Amino acid sequence: MSEPAAMPEEVAPVAGHRARHALLKRLADVVSLPASRINAFERSVTGDLLVEMLRLASHEDRRRVAARLAPLTEIPNALARMLLRDEPDIAGLLIEQCASLSDADLVACARDAALEHRVLIAARRGVSEVVAETLLSFGESEVIEALLRNTSARLSQVAVEGVVSLSRTERNLCVHLLKRPELRPSGAYVMFWWSSPDDRRTILQRFAVSREVMQEVAEDVFAMAAEEGWQDPVSRKALQFIERRQRNRAAIAKSPYGGLEEAVAAAGLKGMSRDLATEIAHLSGVKPITGAKILGDPGGEPLAILCKATGLGRGDLQALWRSLRRPELLPDGSVDPIWERVQITYEMLAVDRAQTVLRYWNWSLSSALTPALLRAIRDGEEDALDDYSAPERAAMLALAENFGR
Structure with missing residues (x-):
């Protein structure tokens, strides 16, 4: 008598499921055998069969197989692809534990799977620059935060600049970004404008660097440039950034005020006007657009940086x-916390370091501005950041809000 026909999978008896469980385990064991017991082709064929069985397997069976395969140094590609696209708790076993997954595996998983998978990949040990850029391309705050928290992840400068740009709207990323070793002063200085008070303090403590070494190596170049009549715009801009003197001597000679202190005193008595703001900016050695950005900052710390960089005293800071019309005291007579923070910022910074920050702002906010860049800022073309230089990118980000973007 012939054997009875097999029952459909959906209504198979319990015994059939027991056989399936056993076979899944055995095939997973075969895939797990060392290279001395099974060659790559045999492993691949076994993996293909296992994939077909797992398509109809229960969640728990798939999870058991994933747990069995996660520690392996070699997993058949088709099997890895399938499990990486499974439910997060199943895919997570491989993402978190399987060291043999390639960047291609992780990039494909990030692109094809869900947000939960990308969060798991972002937290994986040793995330490469390529995988990190793929994760960041989705612009998902939860994924980016997990990636920034991952101290073993490696970020390219392109990726860091992308996160700096995103942090303008996702302010919660600032604190994590400031802990990354890949962040450079150029990114920190522009991020300063939208950072919280605590993050601003961190930026000034960590990134307000000295220009002493540059001043030493370029000391004799100033005389060379002077002999040439400062005709070369490239060297002139660079030397303006390096030099020790902050105030603009030419502006002082033309000013109706005796100097920067007198202009500040006049502003303190009369109140700040557009003409006085422009005059103070010129006397301070910065462009009016930089001065306007500093004077209009709600946090007030840039004002302390301006005063320290230009050699203004505490009384001048108070006059500014x-x-x-910023308050110094609260209604109860105590010191206004914003004013107190501004004074602390003034005291904590050395003159040279304050000048570095101020000059980078001036360099990026004014010297880099061109008609084309202004149009890009107005049009919100932040996707084209790679087409611009570092100061141009900084200007695009820092001035976006001022242009209503």
Whole structure:
């Protein structure tokens, strides 16, 4: 008598499921055998068969197989692809534990799977620059935060600049970005404008660098440039960034005020006007657009940086503060916390380091501005950041809000 026909999979008896469980385990064991017991082709064929069985397997069976395969140094590609696209708790076993997964495996998983998978990949040990850029391309705050928290992940400068740009709207990323070793002063200085008070303090403590070495190596170049009449715009801009003197001597000679202190005192008495703001900017050695950005900052710390960089005293800082009609005291008579923070910022910075920050702002906010860049800022063309230089990118980000973007 012939054997009875097999029952359909959906209504198979319990015994059939027991056989399936056993076979899944055995095939997983075969795939797990060392190279001395099974060659690559045999492993691949076994993996293909296992994939077909797993398509109809239960969640728990798939999870058991994933747990069995996760520690392996070699997993058949088809099997890895299938499990990486499974439910997060199944895919997570491989993502978190399987060291043999390639960048191609992880990139494909990030592109084809869900948000939960990308969060798991972002937290995986040793995430490469390529995988990180893929994860960041989705612009998902939860994924980016997990990636920034992952101290073993490696980020390219392109990726870091992308996160700096995104942090303008996703402010929660700033604190994590500031802990990354890949962040450079150029990114930190532009991020300063939208950072919280604590993050601003961190930026100034970590990234307000000295220009002493540059000043030493370029000391004799100033005389060379002077002999040439400062005709070369490239060297002139670079030397303006390096030099020790901050105030603009030419502006002082033409000013109706005796100097920067007198202009600040006048502002303190009369209140800040557009003409006075422009005059103070020129006397301070910065462009009016930089001065306007500093004076209009709600946090007030840039004002302290301006005063320290230009050699203004505490009284001058107070006069500038009053000229902007900013409060010094609260209704109960205690010191206004914003004013207190501004004073602390002034005290904590050395002159040279304050000048570095101020000059980078001026370099990026004014010297880099061109008609084309202004149009890009107005049009919100932040996707084209790679087409611009570092100061141009900084200007695009820092001035976006001022242009209503």
